[in-house]
Amino acid sequence: MNAINEAISPDAGVAVGNIEINGVGIELGRGADRFEAVRNLDLDIPAGQFVCLLGPSGCGKSTLLGAIAGHIRATHGAVRLDGERINGPHPDRGLVFQHHTLFPWKKVIDNVAFGLKMKGVAKAERNKRALELIKLVGLGGFENRYPAQLSGGMQQRVEIARVLINHPRVLLMDEPFGALDALTRNMMQELLLEVWEKIRTTVVFVTHDIDEALFLADRVIVMTHRPGRLLADIPIGFPRPRNRDLLTAPEFVAIKRQCLHLLHGEHEQFKQADPLQRLSPLGPSLITETQVHLSE
Amino acid sequence: MSNQAVASRGNVEPGAAQAPALRSRPAAPASSRFAVGGGRHAAIKLASVAAFIALWQWLSSNHVDLKIITFANIPAPSDVAPAFLNLLESPKLAAHIGNSLWRVFAGFIAAAALGIGLGLIVGRSRWVADILMPPLEILRPIPGVAWIPVAILAFPSSEASMIFITFMGALFPVLLNTIHGVESVDPRLIATARSLGAKPLSIFLEVILPSATPSITTGLAIGMGTAWFCLVTAEMISGEFGIGYFTWESYSLQNYADILVGMVFIGAFGMLSSVFIKQAGRALTPWLATQEKQH
Structure with a gap:
């Protein structure tokens, strides 16, 4: 336990990871394609809290996540981390996608150690720390595989380990288990909670799966249909550590029913609307934006 | 160790069993179609080359003239x-x-x-x-x-x-x-x-x-x-x-x-x-x- 904490956060001790979202509105696209993804959102997430953003698809929850990550700029208002305004991606805010973004040409260990390599940590030291994280996510023995040689669940574990090695203040997850089969998804949820018990970073987890949100979170934020606004802010006080039995507990079912009603109301109101594309936390004009950033 | 539970459970994940076992796989280069594929395939391929050379030999040594193309001057x-x-x-x-x-x-x-x-x-x-x-x-x-x-x-x-x-x-x-x-x-x-x-x-x-x-x-x-x-x-x-x-x-x-x-x-x-x-x-x-x- 001590060894792990040292490996992950050698300079820990300062309780950080407080996210403040003040009057945030986000407009995406250009010209006639421009639309409002998020409108006038206020949210304060204290350090160390596990928050799930729940909402219908296309409600702007991934966009909001992208704004916290720094890949998308808020059109109005400001997103702050520990009082500092976010204006670009940073290793302090680790982002995990639904489909892995591991580097196919790097072995598991080199993928996990990437953040340390970028910090200039010597090879022996970064490999040692990467191995500890690989073991923490249950992938000991797989460190010399390439990502293509792993199953979907294993790839997401590597992704989580790669983000955690930077001991981020915030862990941002965009439907990270959405592409996994039900059984693997359950296991990954439990694994995530176990890892989080050891590394108490702030987590913002986007999902449209009510069970997943209630099982994982300290607090569930339900968002409206586009443009995304705050519909409900539900504290989830179930004791930890949690296990699967929770899913059938009466208190759980009561909150689930409440969420279903909220989301169903949203759906009724908007079911005539055009189907929405799934938005990425990287924004719609991804390619041009990254190129602009690189040529700067 | 407190992470033992995580690690041991990780190894029984269903996906893990499906992951291909790297070490047991032989290195098979893409151009190996001529090399492997069983003796019979190799024999057929060799026979094909031999037949091609035999045809060339026959066309050239008999100075076959097909009017459009002639093998009269082509060395065998x-x-x-x-x-x-x-x-x-x-x-x-x-x-x-x-x-x-x-x-x-x-x-x-x-x-x-x-x-x-x-x-x-x-x-x-x-x-x-x-x-x-x-x-x-x-x-x-x-x-x-x-x-x-x-x-x-x-x-x-x-x-x-x-x-x-x-x-x-x-x-x-x-x-x-x-x-x-x-x-x-x-x-x-x-x-x-x-x-x-x-x-x-x-x-x-x-x-x-x-x-x-x-x-x-x-x-x-x-x-x-x-x-x-x-x-x-x-x-x-x-x-x-x-x-x-x-x-x-x-x-x-x-x-x-x-x-x-x-x-x-x-x-x-x-x-x-x-x-x-x-x-x-x-x-x-x-x-x-x-x-x-x-x-």
């Missing part, structure tokens, strides 16, 4: 084989091969250096692309061989002109494949590298370059093929030594069997150099071998 394998052995013993062989290899590699390496270097920059910067690509786009459809007269006029030494033609032949496949490789880098990987703390130089070295490598090696393999093609043609016109020169000289001197010997050498060296490029490419992209096996 039985004439070519002694000529081949003869050349193997000749001191001139080393000079021919040495000259050709030097020219092909000089032209190819120059084309690879310029094509990869330029392609990496053009693929990343629209400004450089706008400035450099229009004249290159105009030159692109001109085959390397069409440069021969200009090359002879422009280069005082025929050696330099032949290397230049080889270079022109290899340049565009390398350049265009490099640009394509750079442009098709997954932007999510670039965004990920940035959010993990990578600066532009690291993004270039750690993401763009490895991501473009498979496409670049494809360009190099195609470029090697066109380099040989252009070299042989150039040697026929302005060489003093070289395999292409030997082939054309044999025609001029009416040593018809030697023409075929020259062709055999051209084919063999063209094949060897593309095998060399493919092996080098495979060594540079070890992760692709694991992906191929998944399918």
Whole structure:
């Protein structure tokens, strides 16, 4: 336990990871394609809290996540981390996608150690720390595989380990288990909670799966249909550590029913609307934006 | 250890069982279709080659004349084989091969250096692309061989002109494949590298370059093929030594069997150099071998 904490956060001790979202509105696209993804959102997430953003698809929850990550700029208002305004991606805010973004040409260990390599940590030291994280996510023995040689669940574990090695203040997850089969998804949820018990970073987890949100979170934020606004802010006080039995507990079912009603109301109101594309936390004009950033 | 539970559960994840066992898999290169596939397949393939040579032997030794095409003047394998052995013993062989290899590699390496270097920059910067690509786009459809007269006029030494033609032949496949490789880098990987703390130089070295490598090696393999093609043609016109020169000289001197010997050498060296490029490419992209096996 001590060894792990040292490996992950050698300079820990300062309780950080407080996210403040003040009057945030986000407009995406250009010209006639421009639309409002998020409108006038206020949210304060204290350090160390596990928050799930729940909402219908296309409600702007991934966009909001992208704004916290720094890949998308808020059109109005400001997103702050520990009082500092976010204006670009940073290793302090680790982002995990639904489909892995591991580097196919790097072995598991080199993928996990990437953040340390970028910090200039010597090879022996970064490999040692990467191995500890690989073991923490249950992938000991797989460190010399390439990502293509792993199953979907294993790839997401590597992704989580790669983000955690930077001991981020915030862990941002965009439907990270959405592409996994039900059984693997359950296991990954439990694994995530176990890892989080050891590394108490702030987590913002986007999902449209009510069970997943209630099982994982300290607090569930339900968002409206586009443009995304705050519909409900539900504290989830179930004791930890949690296990699967929770899913059938009466208190759980009561909150689930409440969420279903909220989301169903949203759906009724908007079911005539055009189907929405799934938005990425990287924004719609991804390619041009990254190129602009690189040529700067 | 408190993480024991996590680790042990991790190992029984259903996906883990499906993951391919890497170590137990034999390394199977893509070009192994001729090597493996069972003795029967190998036998059929060998028989096919033997039948082809037998047909050639029959057509040539009987001076078959089909009106459209005639084999009356084509030397038979039985004439070519002694000529081949003869050349193997000749001191001139080393000079021919040495000259050709030097020219092909000089032209190819120059084309690879310029094509990869330029392609990496053009693929990343629209400004450089706008400035450099229009004249290159105009030159692109001109085959390397069409440069021969200009090359002879422009280069005082025929050696330099032949290397230049080889270079022109290899340049565009390398350049265009490099640009394509750079442009098709997954932007999510670039965004990920940035959010993990990578600066532009690291993004270039750690993401763009490895991501473009498979496409670049494809360009190099195609470029090697066109380099040989252009070299042989150039040697026929302005060489003093070289395999292409030997082939054309044999025609001029009416040593018809030697023409075929020259062709055999051209084919063999063209094949060897593309095998060399493919092996080098495979060594540079070890992760692709694991992906191929998944399918």
